[in-house]
Amino acid sequence: MENPGVTIDAFAERVRDSFARQGAMTLIGARLETLRPGYCALALTPRPETSQQHGYVHAGILATLVDSAGGYAGYTLFPADSSVLTVEFKLNLLAPAQGDRIVAEGFVVKSGRTLTITRGDVHAERNGERTLVAIMQQTLMVMRDTSDARRDRREASGAAAAPGASTGAADD
Amino acid sequence: MENPGVTIDAFAERVRDSFARQGAMTLIGARLETLRPGYCALALTPRPETSQQHGYVHAGILATLVDSAGGYAGYTLFPADSSVLTVEFKLNLLAPAQGDRIVAEGFVVKSGRTLTITRGDVHAERNGERTLVAIMQQTLMVMRDTSDARRDRREASGAAAAPGASTGAADD
Amino acid sequence: MENPGVTIDAFAERVRDSFARQGAMTLIGARLETLRPGYCALALTPRPETSQQHGYVHAGILATLVDSAGGYAGYTLFPADSSVLTVEFKLNLLAPAQGDRIVAEGFVVKSGRTLTITRGDVHAERNGERTLVAIMQQTLMVMRDTSDARRDRREASGAAAAPGASTGAADD
Amino acid sequence: MENPGVTIDAFAERVRDSFARQGAMTLIGARLETLRPGYCALALTPRPETSQQHGYVHAGILATLVDSAGGYAGYTLFPADSSVLTVEFKLNLLAPAQGDRIVAEGFVVKSGRTLTITRGDVHAERNGERTLVAIMQQTLMVMRDTSDARRDRREASGAAAAPGASTGAADD
Numbered sequence: 001m002e003n004p005g006v007t008i009d010a011f012a013e014r015v016r017d018s019f020a021r022q023g024a025m026t027l028i029g030a031r032l033e034t035l036r037p038g039y040c041a042l043a044l045t046p047r048p049e050t051s052q053q054h055g056y057v058h059a060g061i062l063a064t065l066v067d068s069a070g071g072y073a074g075y076t077l078f079p080a081d082s083s084v085l086t087v088e089f090k091l092n093l094l095a096p097a098q099g100d101r102i103v104a105e106g107f108v109v110k111s112g113r114t115l116t117i118t119r120g121d122v123h124a125e126r127n128g129e130r131t132l133v134a135i136m137q138q139t140l141m142v143m144r145d146t147s148d149a150r151r152d153r154r155e156a157s158g159a160a161a162a163p164g165a166s167t168g169a170a171d172d
Numbered sequence: 173m174e175n176p177g178v179t180i181d182a183f184a185e186r187v188r189d190s191f192a193r194q195g196a197m198t199l200i201g202a203r204l205e206t207l208r209p210g211y212c213a214l215a216l217t218p219r220p221e222t223s224q225q226h227g228y229v230h231a232g233i234l235a236t237l238v239d240s241a242g243g244y245a246g247y248t249l250f251p252a253d254s255s256v257l258t259v260e261f262k263l264n265l266l267a268p269a270q271g272d273r274i275v276a277e278g279f280v281v282k283s284g285r286t287l288t289i290t291r292g293d294v295h296a297e298r299n300g301e302r303t304l305v306a307i308m309q310q311t312l313m314v315m316r317d318t319s320d321a322r323r324d325r326r327e328a329s330g331a332a333a334a335p336g337a338s339t340g341a342a343d344d
Numbered sequence: 345m346e347n348p349g350v351t352i353d354a355f356a357e358r359v360r361d362s363f364a365r366q367g368a369m370t371l372i373g374a375r376l377e378t379l380r381p382g383y384c385a386l387a388l389t390p391r392p393e394t395s396q397q398h399g400y401v402h403a404g405i406l407a408t409l410v411d412s413a414g415g416y417a418g419y420t421l422f423p424a425d426s427s428v429l430t431v432e433f434k435l436n437l438l439a440p441a442q443g444d445r446i447v448a449e450g451f452v453v454k455s456g457r458t459l460t461i462t463r464g465d466v467h468a469e470r471n472g473e474r475t476l477v478a479i480m481q482q483t484l485m486v487m488r489d490t491s492d493a494r495r496d497r498r499e500a501s502g503a504a505a506a507p508g509a510s511t512g513a514a515d516d
Numbered sequence: 517m518e519n520p521g522v523t524i525d526a527f528a529e530r531v532r533d534s535f536a537r538q539g540a541m542t543l544i545g546a547r548l549e550t551l552r553p554g555y556c557a558l559a560l561t562p563r564p565e566t567s568q569q570h571g572y573v574h575a576g577i578l579a580t581l582v583d584s585a586g587g588y589a590g591y592t593l594f595p596a597d598s599s600v601l602t603v604e605f606k607l608n609l610l611a612p613a614q615g616d617r618i619v620a621e622g623f624v625v626k627s628g629r630t631l632t633i634t635r636g637d638v639h640a641e642r643n644g645e646r647t648l649v650a651i652m653q654q655t656l657m658v659m660r661d662t663s664d665a666r667r668d669r670r671e672a673s674g675a676a677a678a679p680g681a682s683t684g685a686a687d688d
Contacts, residue, residue: 024230027199027221049199058196059258060236067232086231087459088483090262090434090606090653092633094626109651110610114458115431115485117608117651119635135625135633137606137653139432139483141459259631260655262434262481262606264461266454281479282438286630287603287657289436289479291463307453307461309434309481311604311655313631368574371543371565393543402540403602404580411576430575434606 001038001108003077008037011076015040018072028061030068038108040072043101057097059134062122066091066104066136070118073106074140077116082144087115089138097133099126106138116140173210173280175249180209183248187212190244200233202240210280212244215273229269231306234294238263238276238308242290245278246312249288254316259287261310269305271298278310288312345382345452347421352381355420359384362416372405374412382452384416387445401441403478406466410435410448410480414462417450418484421460426488431459433482441477443470450482460484517554517624519593524553527592531556534588544577546584554624556588559617573613575650578638582607582620582652586634589622590656593632598660603631605654613649615642622654632656 003011012035019025019032028050034041042065044050050061067089075084104122120136175183184207191197191204200222206213214237216222222233239261247256275295282289292308347355356379363369363376372394378385386409388394394405411433419428447467454461464480519527528551535541535548544566550557558581560566566577583605591600620638636652 021224022230023219023221023223024233028232047195049195051195052193058194058236059261060200060232060239061196063235063239063263064230064232067235086265088262088264088432089231090260091235092260092625092653092655093258094628094633109608110648112610117610119651132626135635135653137608137651139608260604264453264481264483266456266461281436282476284438289438291479304454307463307481309436309479311436365568366574367563367565367567368577372576391539393539395539396537402538402580403605404544404576404583405540407579407583407607408574408576411579430609432606432608433575434604435579436604437602 042069043103066120069104070106070120070138074116077111085141087139099124101125214241215275238292241276242278242292242310246288249283257313259311271296273297386413387447410464413448414450414464414482418460421455429485431483443468445469558585559619582636585620586622586636586654590632593627601657603655615640617641
């Protein structure tokens with residue numbers, strides 16, 4: 001996929017800025033691994049703080065990671081002066097999330113003028129082996145003319161450069 | 173709804189124990205507010221660490237809270253010697269999650285022998301006003317004969333007394 | 345809920361017109377039962393043609409009915425010169441759908457400027473008893489300035505007055 | 517993927533039998549195109565009866581087709597003496613479904629002891645070109661010891677050899 005209006009370097013910078021501003025990404029220990037047009041991979045290292053009581057990563061933490069991976073994947077194909085909202089996502093949990101590293105990938109399936117649809121995969125890696133632990137299907141919304149310089153609109157949109165943010169203010 | 177085999181006091185104790193063992197519940201600052209047969213309410217106070225960059229609570233944090241509320245709601249109707257797995261959930265985001273308190277409620281719609289279906293609502297409260305910020309629909313799985321005393325099965329099931337845990341080991 | 349711009353009589357007429365034009369509503373035998381602002385109930389009588397092999401109504405037929413009920417519920421709150429698209433829906437199946445009558449209800453949870461979120465319930469009725477057989481959560485999209493008189497836009501939008509229609513052309 | 521207990525020929529025969537018994541598959545004009553372990557493709561030719569008013573195939577008809585494709589895909593990996601239930605599915609609509617042929621494919625993502633998770637794609641074909649019009653994510657349930665010879669259990673399970681049937685009786 002291509003985004004004629006924005007280079008991937010420009011998007012990588014925007015996504016990195018967004019990451020740095022999101023408390024929740026820091027809270028769960030998410031790292032930006034790979035960004036290509038229509039694709040994003042995020043990773044985290046399981047810690048006791050991301051776990052339920054048996055040491056597996058909590059489904060909500062997986063949801064946070066893969067929702068953001070899908071959101072940033074979609075965002076790479078958006079116009080320059082826009083932001084991204086998560087409209088909804090659905091997550092199926094397939095196996096316990098444990099290991100050295102959890103990787104969530106987001107893939108754009110269709111990038112539309114207003115809505116973008118993605119799929120997401122979450123793998124757990126242990127000693128070089130990968131296990132598919134969750135899959136996602138997601139709807140994103142493009143918020144046009146919502147630059148970081150326009151604070152009023154940015155607040156209204158809820159999630160400028162912040163996939164996974166709760167949505168809707170701009171849609172009231 | 174009623175659970176003839178288990179008193180609500182016994183369930184409240186089991187759920188409190190489960191909460192105390194879950195790192196992710198502590199990480200996001202979740203509190204157990206209300207527990208009745210077929211119903212659970214969890215709450216958190218928004219902090220910079222639970223937010224995306226504009227101060228709203230991140231969708232993944234909302235997902236963590238309401239997935240757990242639904243899971244514990246379902247768990248109240250399960251047999252005594254059992255645990256609960258989240259099979260899948262779907263979350264729609266309706267409005268920015270901001271305010272003094274975020275409350276996630278889980279409601280059992282159908283409690284079956286193997287599967288339980290719930291709905292969830294997430295409200296943001298500010299100065300006594302409530303705004304519906306997200307709604308959820310969820311499938312849970314009953315894991316029978318999975319007591320806390322049987323560590324091997326408990327590990328295999330992934331989510332003994334831990335709704336929201338990643339599932340599937342026992343279903344391999 | 346209220347729609348200050350359009351009377352319910354006007355909407356009832358638009359929905360009835362839409363119904364009459366939809367081959368699929370006729371194919372499955374759907375009837376428009378009730379229409380209020382933010383609410384719609386559709387019904388059908390189970391026939392061998394709507395069934396899987398044991399006489400229960402097929403999940404796809406239930407999906408067709410409740411997707412349309414949600415879509416028309418949302419449509420009652422839309423501006424006069426607009427149409428409705430189904431963006432996505434999620435359906436949980438709870439019990440076999442059998443009986444004298446299947447009733448699908450759609451309820452608007454949030455009506456936004458661009459997106460509308462609904463929930464749906466499907467009951468099977470037999471000898472006066474109702475059983476909840478399926479629940480739905482759905483996202484709709486408002487297509488503005490898409491009147492029946494503008495055939496080009498109507499074709500492009502895919503689903504003018506036709507919730508449940510496949511979406512997306514206008515969003516390319 | 518492999519199913520050591522059942523040959524694909526045996527499954528193809530079971531699926532064909534199931535198809536022949538399902539009124540809804542006949543009603544919408546579905547054809548069984550391809551069946552491999554973990555994969556199923558169904559197709560239909562758009563007719564006025566499967567359409568909404570502008571000639572596109574109705575989303576509910578697409579749902580019926582792809583829910584069944586996913587269900588039969590999962591069923592190919594089930595034990596011989598079992599049946600399949602659809603627990604839930606989620607469908608995103610991407611583009612208007614029009615053309616000479618609609619093809620729905622189901623792919624098994626994980627086949628578990630009790631639950632099977634699938635993804636589905638629906639393409640519209642016109643003059644040799646394919647357009648992705650919908651994507652699905654689905655949860656199926658294995659019903660063990662539910663053969664066609666045991667009518668009582670078959671009725672209770674709701675969907676013996678009938679993916680897409682409304683579920684739940686056996687789970688009460």
